[in-house]
Amino acid sequence: MNNDLNKIMPLAQAVARFVKTGSHISIGGFTLNRNPMAAVYEIIRQKIKELHLYAHSNGTGLDELIGAGCVSRLEIAYGGNGKAAPTCIRFARAVQNNEILFEDYSNYMMSLRFMAGAMGVPFLPTLSGLGSDMLTTWGFSESMRRSDPKIVDSKLAVVDNPFGNWGGAKKVVAVPAINPDVTIIHVQKADAMGTCRIQGLTFADVEQVKASRHVIVTCEQLVEKPVLREHPDMNQIPFIHVTAVCHVPFGGYPTAVYGHYDYDAQYLKRFAKAARDEAAFKAYQDRFIFGVKDHEQFLEKVGKDRLAAIAADPKTGYSVNMKRD
Amino acid sequence: MDTSYTPKEIMTIMAAREIKNGDIVFSGTGISMLAAMAAKKINAPDSVIFFETGAMDSLLEEIPFAVADPRIMYWAAANSSLTDAFATMQNRITGDRVIAILGAAQIDMYGNLNTTCIGDYFSPDIRFSGSGGGCDVASFVPRCIAFMQHETRKFVKHLDYLTSPGQLTGNGAREKAGLRPGGVSVVVTNLGVMRFDTDTGQMYLDQYYPGTTPGMILENTGFDMDVSRAAPADPPTPAELKILRENCDPQRLILGPA
Numbered sequence: 053m054n055n056d057l058n059k060i061m062p063l064a065q066a067v068a069r070f071v072k073t074g075s076h077i078s079i080g081g082f083t084l085n086r087n088p089m090a091a092v093y094e095i096i097r098q099k100i101k102e103l104h105l106y107a108h109s110n111g112t113g114l115d116e117l118i119g120a121g122c123v124s125r126l127e128i129a130y131g132g133n134g135k136a137a138p139t140c141i142r143f144a145r146a147v148q149n150n151e152i153l154f155e156d157y158s159n160y161m162m163s164l165r166f167m168a169g170a171m172g173v174p175f176l177p178t179l180s181g182l183g184s185d186m187l188t189t190w191g192f193s194e195s196m197r198r199s200d201p202k203i204v205d206s207k208l209a210v211v212d213n214p215f216g217n218w219g220g221a222k223k224v225v226a227v228p229a230i231n232p233d234v235t236i237i238h239v240q241k242a243d244a245m246g247t248c249r250i251q252g253l254t255f256a257d258v259e260q261v262k263a264s265r266h267v268i269v270t271c272e273q274l275v276e277k278p279v280l281r282e283h284p285d286m287n288q289i290p291f292i293h294v295t296a297v298c299h300v301p302f303g304g305y306p307t308a309v310y311g312h313y314d315y316d317a318q319y320l321k322r323f324a325k326a327a328r329d330e331a332a333f334k335a336y337q338d339r340f341i342f343g344v345k346d347h348e349q350f351l352e353k354v355g356k357d358r359l360a361a362i363a364a365d366p367k368t369g370y371s372v373n374m375k376r377d
Numbered sequence: 378m379d380t381s382y383t384p385k386e387i388m389t390i391m392a393a394r395e396i397k398n399g400d401i402v403f404s405g406t407g408i409s410m411l412a413a414m415a416a417k418k419i420n421a422p423d424s425v426i427f428f429e430t431g432a433m434d435s436l437l438e439e440i441p442f443a444v445a446d447p448r449i450m451y452w453a454a455a456n457s458s459l460t461d462a463f464a465t466m467q468n469r470i471t472g473d474r475v476i477a478i479l480g481a482a483q484i485d486m487y488g489n490l491n492t493t494c495i496g497d498y499f500s501p502d503i504r505f506s507g508s509g510g511g512c513d514v515a516s517f518v519p520r521c522i523a524f525m526q527h528e529t530r531k532f533v534k535h536l537d538y539l540t541s542p543g544q545l546t547g548n549g550a551r552e553k554a555g556l557r558p559g560g561v562s563v564v565v566t567n568l569g570v571m572r573f574d575t576d577t578g579q580m581y582l583d584q585y586y587p588g589t590t591p592g593m594i595l596e597n598t599g600f601d602m603d604v605s606r607a608a609p610a611d612p613p614t615p616a617e618l619k620i621l622r623e624n625c626d627p628q629r630l631i632l633g634p635a
Contacts, residue, residue, distance in 0.1 A: 082430055082459075085445035108459065109445070109509055130509035134406070134443030139506045147494075147504040156493060159429060160463035160513040167460055179467060180516040183542040183554035186508065189498050210555070220469065223555040252450040253431045254458045310447045317442075368438070370447035377630065 058244045059297045063270060064346065066296040067094045070234045070266045071103075076202060078106040078166070078230070078264065079113045080237030080257040081307060084134045084315040086250075087113035088238040088270050090303035090347035096120040097341060104202075106230050107131075108162040108256055112307045112320065115140040118152065119327060120337065125192075126152055127230075129159040135376075136320040141327035155191035155207060161227045163256045168229035169263030177224035181208065187225070204228040235264035238304045239289075240311060242271035246294025247280050249287045252310030252369065258288050266295040272312050274299040302351050302359065314362040314371035319354070380615050384567035385632050387586055389415055389621060390613040392478060392522050392565045400424045401475045403466065403514050406443055407631055408524055409478035414440075414625045419617055427465070429510035431457035440630050463510065466517040475518040479511055479561070483536050484525055486580045486600045487550075488543025488561030488573055490515065491536040498538055508540050515541035519559040527566035529599040547578030568594045570610060571602070579603070584610035 061069075071077060081087035092113040095103075104125040107114050111133030117123050119142035131143035146152045157165070164176040181187055190207045197203050209226045213219070237257045241249040248269055250257060261267050269289075274297070280287050304312075306319035326336035344350045351359065365372045382390075389412045396402055396416035404413040404426050413426045414437060427433045428444045435441075436452035450456050466472050481490035482505050492511055494501035515521055525531055543561040545551050551560060564571040569585040581603040582591055591604035613621075626632045 082445035083443045085443070085447065111443075128507060130507050131504075132506035132509070134446070139504065144504040148501055150500055156507050158508040158512040159459055159510040160467075163459040163463065178513075179556065180463075180513040182516060182556050183539070183545045183551065184508075184512050184516075185493075185498075185539040186512060189538070191499070220557070221555060252447065253445065253456045255430060255445070256459045258458065259460065308445075308447045310450050314447060364447070368448075368451045370439075370451065372439070376442060 054246070054292060054295055056245070059246050059294060060244050060274070061296050061298060063090055063094050063298040063300055064098070066268045066298050067091060067098060067100070070268060070295065071095055071100050073100060074102045074104070075233045076104040076106065078232045078235045078260045079110050080235070080255065080260055081113065081304070082109050082253070082255040083111035083132065084320060085253070085308045086238055086255070086304050086310070087111070087307040088236045088303065089113060089305055089307055090238070090270055090300040091236045091268060092116050093341050093347065093350060095122055106162070106232055108159050111137070111140055115142045115327065118142045118146050119333060120341070123152055126154045127157060127162070128154060129157050129162045133320065133324070136317065137324045141324055153192060156186055157227070158186065163259060164227050165230040166256050166259035166263045168227065169231040170259045173229060175226040175228050177226055179221055179224060181225045182210065182223070230263055232260070232264045234266045234268065235260045236268045236270070237261060238270045238309065240271070240309060241273045241275050241280065242269050242297050243275055243277045243280050243291075244297060245277070245291035246289075246297050247287055247291045248289035248294070249280055254288055261289055261293050267293055268296045268298065269294050270298045270300040270303040272301055272303065272309060300347055303347065305351065305354070305359070308370070311364055311369045313359070313364050314374055316358060316362050317374070317376040318358070378615060378619060379635070380618065382613050382618060383632065383635065386618060386621060387613055388524065388565050388567060390617050391570055391610065392524065393419055395522050395563055396421045396424055396476055398423045399474065401471065402426050403475050403477035403518070404428060405478060405480065406441055406446070409480065410440060411625055411631045412478055412522070415621050418620050418624050427462065429459065429462045429514070431459060431462045433457070440626060463513050466514055472517050473519055475514070477514040477518055477521040478524065479515065479521055479541065480524045481541070483531055483533050484523060484561070484564065485533055485536050485543070486602065487545060487547050487578050488523065488564065488580060489536055489539050489545065490523060490541040490543065490561065491538050492540045493538040495537050511541040515543065515560050516556055517559070519557075519562070521559070521561045523561045523564045525564055525566045527568040527594065527597045529597055532598040532600065534600045544573060544578030550578070568597060569607070574603070582607040584608055586610050587612050
């Protein structure tokens with residue numbers, strides 16, 4: 053599908069080209085780990101609005117995007133961000149103040165929805181959710197669903213097991229496929245064609261990538277092709293799925309990137325504090341997002357000391373004995 | 378050593394005692410993480426801690442602050458993915474060995490949990506994080522421990538939103554909905570331990586802690602509950618407290634002030 057030898061481009065250009073007003077997007081990572089934060093901040097700086105965001109548990113990136121008013125519709129399993137924010141603060145506010153349309157699923161449902169999209173099937177079955185209010189309470193109305201061809205007509209469907217009681221289940225919950233316009237992930241290593249190597253947990257990144265029409269990869273290290281080809285069993289994403297490759301060291305900051313750096317507990321705490329107050333939140337955004345031209349300047353503002361404090365220990369992959377409270 | 382204990386300490390020990398050797402423990406963070414670690418070091422050395430994000434049997438040299446914390450990735454048997462982790466619980470070969478530890482904003486007499494919102498779904502007074510993996514694990518596995526603060530506003534007649542299924546409406550409702558037997562099977566609070574009647578599916582008081590009474594627990598419960606089977610709980614032993622304090626959370630990151 054996309055076999056260009058060189059997909060390298062500046063992040064600002066990749067975001068401008070593929071993320072549009074109203075785009076259906078998904079981002080990789082989970083809560084405070086490996087969110088594509090450089091890309092998230094770039095979306096905010098470019099003031100791209102009315103996004104339809106598909107999230108499982110993308111804590112930090114999710115809350116920044118919602119806080120900046122970029123998201124108008126959200127399909128989500130979990131809006132929390134570890135100790136700093138057991139419930140994401142801007143997410144909770146946006147829901148409580150009726151600022152976004154939202155639809156609740158579970159983490160497995162959302163992961164299966166990406167997998168169905170990646171597999172090219174209309175839905176996948178699970179036993180999760182039977183008897184829960186997720187089946188019966190729809191955040192997106194039926195009329196809204198029917199009027200938008202990019203949204204499936206039903207949130208979920210309970211269907212009889214076509215194989216009788218085979219597998220010990222009389223019925224299953226069918227979860228509908230998702231095919232985002234754009235998925236953005238941050239990985240440890242990629243080459244110019246877009247082949248990726250993720251260290252540590254992959255979360256749902258691989259399914260999200262394979263379900264998506266366009267894929268922007270930001271990477272800690274841009275490596276030569278042989279580095280990845282010598283150990284193909286350690287790679288998860290072959291280049292055919294990838295549209296753009298952006299070399300952005302610390303592109304996951306302030307979330308963790310296993311083997312490179314830890315999450316910045318102080319930054320997340322400061323964000324959570326600012327997020328509770330409108331004036332403080334605006335000041336935070338003006339300083340760290342709108343007050344810089346790109347991620348490199350953002351990191352300069354954060355300071356070398358902070359980045360050094362979260363550097364990963366080569367043995368464990370995280371910052372040992374880091375101050376976290 | 379000080380043999381008095383905090384509510385968090387007794388809750389952690391009571392939950393740890395529920396974990397059997399060989400169990401696969403689905404853990405969140407905070408106190409559930411600590412209960413899983415305590416069980417492994419006290420009564421269930423061959424239990425396996427795993428996370429919905431896909432890490433299996435992590436070493437946990439430092440306490441993680443989220444289920445995606447890089448601290449769960451180090452020295453794991455495998456680091457996989459969400460689809461894989463949830464499949465492990467839905468899987469009939471491994472799923473029956475899983476015991477989950479969950480928290481919630483509200484619980485009802487059938488052990489159904491709400492982690493979504495207080496008030497109207499569309500315009501809630503308080504919005505919480507949502508299901509995450511909670512609904513999934515409560516749908517799949519035979520045993521779940523729910524950690525709760527024991528207050529009438531949390532032990533309610535009617536949930537504002539049913540996020541994770543317990544016994545639904547009782548009396549085989551779970552099976553009727555298409556779920557396998559399971560869901561929340563024990564509730565551990567700061568006052569006592571509750572279980573569910575095998576016939577009615579309703580919560581009953583099983584144990585009350587030193588310093589509490591069944592009457593006090595009923596006063597803090599927003600629905601009728603059978604207390605006729607209640608017995609005093611065995612308080613944490615000095616050996617249990619020692620391991621919890623010295624080997625699980627020496628910095629008291631989760632236990633908090635002594």
